[in-house]
Amino acid sequence: MDPLASLRDAEPVPFWLDDPAKPQAAPAPTGDLTCDLLVVGGGYTGLWTALIAKERDPSLDVVLIEADEAGGAASGRNGGFCESSLTHGLANGLSRWPGEIGLLERLGRENLQAMEDTLLRHGVDCDWERTGSLVVATQPHQVAELQEEAEAVARYGGTSVLLDADAVRAEIDSPTFLGGLWHKDDVAMVNPARLAWGLKKVCTDLGVRFHEHTPALSLDEQGPAIAVRTPYGRITARKVALATNAYPSLLRRHRPYTIPVYDYALMTEPLGEEQLASVGWRNRQGFADMNNQFHYVRLSADNRILWGGYDAVYHYNGKVRPEHDQRRETFETLARHFFTTFPQLDGVRFSHTWGGAIDMSTRFCVFFDTSHHGKVAYAAGFTGLGVGATRFGAEVMLDLLDGARTERTSLELVRRKPLPFPPEPIRSVGVGVTKWAMARADLDGGRRNLWLRTLDRLGLGFDS
Template sequence: MHWAMQATVNEVGLVTAAEGIDCDYHKGGTIVLARTPAQLARAQAEVADSHEWGPGDLRFLEPSEVSEHVRATKVLGATFTPHCAAIHPGRLVRGLARTVERLGVTIHEHTPVTAIEPRRAVTSYGVLRAEVVIRATEGFTPGLEGQSRAIAPVYSLMVATEPLDAATWERTGLAGRPTFSDYRHLIIYGQRTADGRIAFGGRGAPYHFGSRTKPSFDNSRRVFAALQATLRDLFDGLDEVRFTHAWGGPLGIARDWCASVGLDRATGLGWAGGYVGDGVSTTNLAGRTLTDLVLRRDSDLVRLPWVGHRSPDWEPEPLRWLGINAGLRAMTVADAEERLTKHSSRIARLISPLVGG
């Protein structure tokens, strides 16, 4: 599965180049910073583990090596893998839409599906019948009839700076455009965009009761302010930089935090999802895998371990609301605990079964 995901990063780049999709694809790897002693221990453990179960090409970087990629503050070390690319996902999806339409596919926008049934998709305008119906609705899955507990939509929000000048880039690095994060418990992520901004995001927005999703949930001034403060803490010299964009959306999280794809041949119902925010590349792998499943191709893809996996349902409300929001709050407290104690968080160990640990 690990090798398939690495190959998928390259596959996305090859397809966008072949189809002329201008989505700012740049394979600069990803660097994950360790900025506290507890984070440093996790980074070193991850590198050691990668040699046990994976390709073993995850590298540990000393602080002097980190500065060759990014000039962040309080750095004690980092991990680096070359198997990651920065991309503009909005341009990617619009480019893919134009490509498949050119190939003869019709995309029916503004046609909400309210339920999926064996070989049927029920829409506001009628019933569509097909030999195979694929559910690929990710964070919006609970809006389908009978799917309220299949996926939990948890919001991730982002901010973007104005284009930065040369002096600011000299202070921050990122010349090779690696994506970046650190080993805190409450996830953050960022990239240097092709037009010279920093796009930066993270968790922290609340889960909404009953797995509700609304456009207004994309906007949380509290979380946007926290993201701006976090980015300014990561890099010196951003105090006077303006933030010009802010947005967000729901991620799809399965109860066991495991993404999956599959096809029930008896009912004609297939599925893909549970990407927990890693869907930009994973959806490509899912689409190619589903293609082989639908067309009955015997390939390496259909034998990957996520094929046919079924995650358990989430707990009913109000347990779901209490548990997810308690987990989000606990991760924030765990990070504060580690900054104070210099040791791995006991709170994080207690809450890890809820968040996929």
């Protein structure tokens, strides 16, 4: 089949959100409110913050406001990989925090298990599968890198299985796979929208006052409290947790630390038994390749293949707009790559195409800050592997708001912010040059040119 024809009948909406199980939106407030804790943002970070706050202290009066609906942005439209890493992978963490990477890895594994325990305790049905994930080599130079990664994983307490070409193709059969590393215990697959909706229900069951279609317009300190203005009045709180991520922060000084990067994905129609057998995939792992412009891939509960990544698109001045959620040229590129990877699936059609903005920081993972004499906490910059890290981010924000010195708040990762992005037009030029250099590196045996090596030394980067 012509790859372009495979897209002909695709719905231009996120597959996960196109679900009859979607809950009814919570009503907007009808006037001024007061509370102990106000959470701004109804994605994973905000949801976990509200949930954990109520579990820590059931008497706490918690209000959560969301400009759209819970999970409507990145939290409900991502690939559904929930990784234990808090640092966008071990390699990134090792390069930035070598002195505490062992602790970060342990905290990440504990955080992933705590997520799973919470979902089980509250009966959240979100297709959680602790299948692990494969990293696959598609170029000869990457095979040796798999061995290095396996040794690093073992050194810091992880579990992985190194696979040669035959072994990796016995797991997932593609003629492009030259080797693989199976991270068996530190990744779960999850339906991202149902995770968000399930966390919303848990929050409301615990007594969180939930208000959707309620954007926060401004934030001001008023004596011992913080006042956040909405279209419906003021919400006055003793403490505020900001979880707006890819959207502009209410604190202008935080805005240079993240940029919204658009990531895109396709979902196939459900595979038949013969089609699925032609690929194998009995263990249902997710996988990603090792290129700079990488693909992330997984099976859904009904045996569709999600095929995403590769392109990461930044729009001038960081505009986040609904029209950016669809990008035909990216979908066509992804479709061609899909059939190159799985030629045995010729004839499969795509049912959904979508994109969305990710909050990227220059260090590729979450950072934190407080303001207004410690009454406001902020977490953002999760980038593309942040589903699991959002729960960790929630715990850190609550620790910071309590003024508690904990194992988490003592981390250098928590105490120091990343380098900010430069202003426009330097930002757009830098992103463009970096994307070009990354593409060249993928075509040149992974060799990073002077531009990329300079960014590495400065601790700057661009990713999805």
